[in-house]
Amino acid sequence: MEDELLSIKDAALRFGVKYDRLRRAAYDGRLITTDNLVTPAEVERFLREGRPRLTVGPRREGDPMGKIVAIALVKGGVAKSTTTLNLAAALTERGLRVLMIDTDHQCSLTFALGVRPKSSDENLYTVIHRYITDYEPTLEQAIVRTNIGADLVPASIRLSTMEDELLHATQRELVLKSLLAPVVRRYDVILIDTPPANNHLVRAALVAADQVILPMEADSVSLESLALTLANIHRMRRPGLNPDLRIAGVLLTRVQAQTNFHREVMDVLQSDFGDQARLFSTQIKNSVRIRESLASHQSILTYEPKGPGATAYRALAEEVLHELGE
Ligand SMILES: Nc1ncnc2c1ncn2[C@@H]1O[C@H](COP(=O)(O)OP(=O)(O)OP(=O)(O)O)[C@@H](O)[C@H]1O
Ligand SMILES: [Mg+2]
Structure with missing residues (x-):
């Protein structure tokens, strides 16, 4: 389910990793959470990359400002x-x-x-x-x-x-x-x-x-x-x-x-x-x-x-x- 949200504890159980590891990553921004809830896709990304998601917004349209x-x-x-x-x-x-x-x-x-x-x-x-x-x-x-x-x-x-x-x-x-x-x-x-x-x-x-x-x-x-x-x-x-x-x-x-x-x-x-x-x-x-x-x-x-x-x-x-x- 794309929009599914898990508590950090549930995410740790589901992915078989230590709760503390996810909690620390959420605290220092390597794992992106909203109100202490996280999507399974974000946990997978964090476990794969181990670093923060690039905060790149949708590309601005039109000619670059220069x-x-x-x-x-x-x-x-x-x-x-x-x-x-x-x-x-x-x-x-x-x-x-x-x-x-x-x-x-x-x-x-x-x-x-x-x-x-x-x-x-x-x-x-x-x-x-x-x-x-x-x-x-x-x-x-x-x-x-x-x-x-x-x-x-x-x-x-x-x-x-x-x-x-x-x-x-x-x-x-x-x-x-x-x-x-x-x-x-x-x-x-x-x-x-x-x-x-x-x-x-x-x-x-x-x-x-x-x-x-x-x-x-x-x-x-x-x-x-x-x-x-x-x-x-x-x-x-x-x-x-x-x-x-x-x-x-x-x-x-x-x-x-x-x-x-x-x-x-x-x-x-x-x-x-x-x-x-x-x-x-x-x-x-x-x-x-x-x-x-x-x-x-x-x-x-x-x-x-x-x-x-x-x-x-x-x-x-x-x-x-x-x-x-x-
Ligand atoms: N808001 C801040 N709070 C605490 N430390 C900071 C902050 N901003 C920068 N620093 C620290 O201050 C030091 C100097 O920062 P920075 O290298 O960006 O300065 P600079 O003006 O580019 O220096 P230089 O003139 O040598 O190039 C760095 O150690 C940096 O980690
Ligand atoms: Mg400098």
Whole structure:
């Protein structure tokens, strides 16, 4: 019976597995349940695959939107890569076609997705290197499908040498825009994760993007980084580069308790930056579950589908789509 629902205890009995195994899987999102009831098909899938179901919604109809969003802030550790991964998962869950580009030689996004390219595999380094040598845009060759249902162009540690290579390249700011041009209309949203820097690659990401998301923590270093990043964005708006670059919003991440200091930072964001960048209403709370989900190569949407982290990233996706005019 297709719609049959079993309690977890009955499912364990029926499939001859330990109750605790199913209960734990239901708790951490690997087994999808509704009100603690589960379909036999979902139990079979879990026992076969042992990992979460891909939360891929029905494909959005019509032409892909072809929007490019960079995730940037010069400060490290503010959840740029975490936000890229979970926002990609939330957009994919809505049926959108999503591509992530990892431009950071630390490869955090690539590794968090469980992608471990061999040195002979195509990656962002190989395609940029080829492009600045013979102007062939071969980004497509490096695209891989990930376990969150979105595609990825993986990074490589060799991107650490890219700054020197780009130094002598003509029109280096346009390199990502040119590489993305042949694939942009195949995706609804392309998310570019950037390193904590203001280097050629970050500037190339800002030139390729329609919009930027600025993740930050509620601290004074993040505020200073925000000012620097806004100045970089301003510079990339020069004619010939990206005059139409828009800021989707500032995203507060890893939010702890709403202390007085947190409120002070919010006030500064409003008074000093309010005219340049809006604050997303969604905030991402500090969460051990988000950290755990990354360590197990999942999005928070499958790791804890009904938890606050998943809810927040779904709400962020809603806000971002609104900013993109969808
Ligand atoms: N909401 C959260 N709650 C708790 N920990 C988080 C949260 N979001 C991210 N983290 C953790 O914070 C660390 C930094 O996150 P992440 O790598 O996404 O930041 P980043 O801005 O991409 O860093 P970098 O600038 O080095 O690329 C990671 O260990 C990640 O697991
Ligand atoms: Mg990162």
